[in-house]
Amino acid sequence: MRYRRAPNLAWQALGAETVLVDLGRGRSLGLNATGGLVWGLLGEHDEREIAAEVARRFGIDEDEARAGVGRLIASLLDRGLVEEA
């Protein structure tokens, strides 16, 4: 499955943290290093590719990465920060 970032957002990485601002809802969200990596890959890669990159970058099992990426994307969908492409 492929996703894209919702419109009307702005984001910025600082150190290991990425901060997203939802300009429509006036809310912000902080992502850790893993979340920031996923956020940076959204739009260009599908969920499976993103999980593979997370597993490679953080040295974890690919199934574990896939589950974590799935949970994060579900949470971002729930908040209206990403949508299905």
Add this chain to the structure above:
Amino acid sequence: MLSRLARTSSPGGITPFRLEILDAPPWPADLDTFPDAAPADVSAAGERLRVTHRRFVAEIDLRSLSGRVFRREADGASVEIALRVALAARLPSLGGLPLHAAGLVLDGGGAAFFGPSGAGKSTLSALAPGPVLSDEFVAVSLHPPSLRSTGFWGEADEPAPPPGEVPLVALVELAKGPVFHLERLAPGLALRRLLGVLLVPPHPGLWSRAMALAAEAASVVPVYLMEWTPDEAPWERLRAALARPRG
């Protein structure tokens, strides 16, 4: 208001913003649903900003750097609010960060004090031992770090023409507390705190630029949380903390 703004220094070579004022419609159909005390609503559509208030509507075109104010009454507030929004929209592309903050000058260095309503920006400005750049709207630029007056004021009366620009020594989040307490915030937390006081209209491109500037500010300028009480002047301890070598 215009004479106050005219005193504010600005770098040369910058295309001026053109604002047309019309005491005429069009009014939006839902204008009367705005409570009179409600703040102006700012929205973005493409490269245009729209400022809506019970008493006026302003349209700002980010590409042509021009705007129009349609006002119901010939008051200055509509023009001032439109100009605030225009300036806040313009600053990020010029490398400036518009902050909802009080700007104070302490020993020649500028400190921006920010926080929610009631945190003490106006009170602190009224008690300031030195020049005040503004009690609610200042601009930060980063090359080199400096604090600029914008010409806009909030609750306090402007005591004297403020200096245009001073070196920026600190960004300080204000909170009321029983005793003075100052602690430095880590850059990530500092960035999130600063995002809450950016006066940038809700336009993704403007916000992307402003967030990059805020991240740079949080990295190169110390950001503190200061708890204070108006019963106890904070200046001596604040000066001592800001003068301390930073590790």
